Amino acid sequence: MPSFVANVNQQTDVLPKGVKALMDNGLVTIPGRYIKPPSHRAVKHLIVPGVEIPVIDMAALESDREKFVQTLCKASSEWGIFQVINHGIPVATMQGMVHGVLELFDLPIEEKMKYYTEEVFVPVRYCTSMTPSQETHMEWHDHFQHYFSNREKEHPWPEKCRRLASSYVSSVRHLSQTLMSALSEGLGLDSNCLAKSFGDSEMILRSNYYPLCPNPDLALGMNGHTDSGGLTILFEDQVGGLQARKGDLWYDLKPIKNAFIVNIADQLQILSNGKYKSIEHRVLVQPDQTRLSIVAFCNPSRDAVIGPLPELIDEQNPPLYKSTLYQEHITNVYTKYLDGKHSQKLQIN
Ligand code: OGA
Ligand code: NI
Numbered sequence: 001m002p003s004f005v006a007n008v009n010q011q012t013d014v015l016p017k018g019v020k021a022l023m024d025n026g027l028v029t030i031p032g033r034y035i036k037p038p039s040h041r042a043v044k045h046l047i048v049p050g051v052e053i054p055v056i057d058m059a060a061l062e063s064d065r066e067k068f069v070q071t072l073c074k075a076s077s078e079w080g081i082f083q084v085i086n087h088g089i090p091v092a093t094m095q096g097m098v099h100g101v102l103e104l105f106d107l108p109i110e111e112k113m114k115y116y117t118e119e120v121f122v123p124v125r126y127c128t129s130m131t132p133s134q135e136t137h138m139e140w141h142d143h144f145q146h147y148f149s150n151r152e153k154e155h156p157w158p159e160k161c162r163r164l165a166s167s168y169v170s171s172v173r174h175l176s177q178t179l180m181s182a183l184s185e186g187l188g189l190d191s192n193c194l195a196k197s198f199g200d201s202e203m204i205l206r207s208n209y210y211p212l213c214p215n216p217d218l219a220l221g222m223n224g225h226t227d228s229g230g231l232t233i234l235f236e237d238q239v240g241g242l243q244a245r246k247g248d249l250w251y252d253l254k255p256i257k258n259a260f261i262v263n264i265a266d267q268l269q270i271l272s273n274g275k276y277k278s279i280e281h282r283v284l285v286q287p288d289q290t291r292l293s294i295v296a297f298c299n300p301s302r303d304a305v306i307g308p309l310p311e312l313i314d315e316q317n318p319p320l321y322k323s324t325l326y327q328e329h330i331t332n333v334y335t336k337y338l339d340g341k342h343s344q345k346l347q348i349n
Helices: 008-012 019-024 065-078 091-105 109-113 159-186 193-198 266-271 326-335 342-346
Strands: 047-051 055-057 081-085 124-128 142-148 202-210 222-225 231-236 242-246 249-253 260-264 281-283 291-299
Touching: 055 065, 065 081, 065 159, 091 142, 091 159, 091 202, 091 231, 091 291, 159 193, 159 202, 159 231, 159 260, 159 291, 193 266, 266 326
Parallel strands: 047 249, 055 081
Antiparallel strands: 081 260, 124 142, 142 202, 202 291, 222 281, 231 260, 231 291, 242 249, 242 281
């Protein structure tokens, strides 16, 4: 497995241990490394509070597929982010996963540090922020990342969450396949068209833990970014803090209980030649509440070459993006494109 990041911290034995560890030690003011420069902080007058993004009712898929596809296609083109209800995934599976993940974050720090790495495609990664060894200003969150290929049995998992995570992942994978089929139809193509372009697709499950923050106005839980894969399926508790950007404004998303938040990521924007939008999003932190999110990234195979689908290209609709090996895009995201809006880097003009 290639290492994408020269792990400076690991070489010098000064690994950051995460923000939960800082807070558990009684921190009262955030360290300088977490203070964002004023230009990067959330500005109140640019935030639109309590916004209801489109809601996609999976039950409608059975009753009127064409209408369902139209609604999904509109949400993916106008917003690139929506909530999914009546998805059929039992609440017990979701809550079980939340408890399992919280137990992981509650492990003693020495246990968690056994998984500490900045590498991306490892079976289990514990890390804080995104790529701490390269960042001047860190994000106020820790995460566990679990990597699944379609051959997930090959991958060792921490005993504690192995069974729960496997059933959660198969449910979410099924949901992503259903959405991808409908998104293909929304482009006027065969329902397996997008899945075919993804090849032997992969899933990364990233659990983000945002401890309460003593100086929430100075920090960000996660910087503004687009997701670099295909489709992202996020489950969060009811704390809130996730915001999506349209133009200069940041829309504060109001979570629906037990719904998933789904967003279009870069590779679907590229395949659809810009019809579906990979929306920029970020996370604010709270002074009095800890937040948890469990994010499933449904991604193409690393050896898939992703470019605009040829069926969508003609004289009136020239390709807007270059074709790139997905693995190369990911490497660039973690090493070169550290400013968030990744799909722009592949734009032709
Ligand atoms: C991510 C992400 C949002 C959240 O992990 O890419 O955008 O709410 N997470 O944790
Ligand atoms: Ni994201």
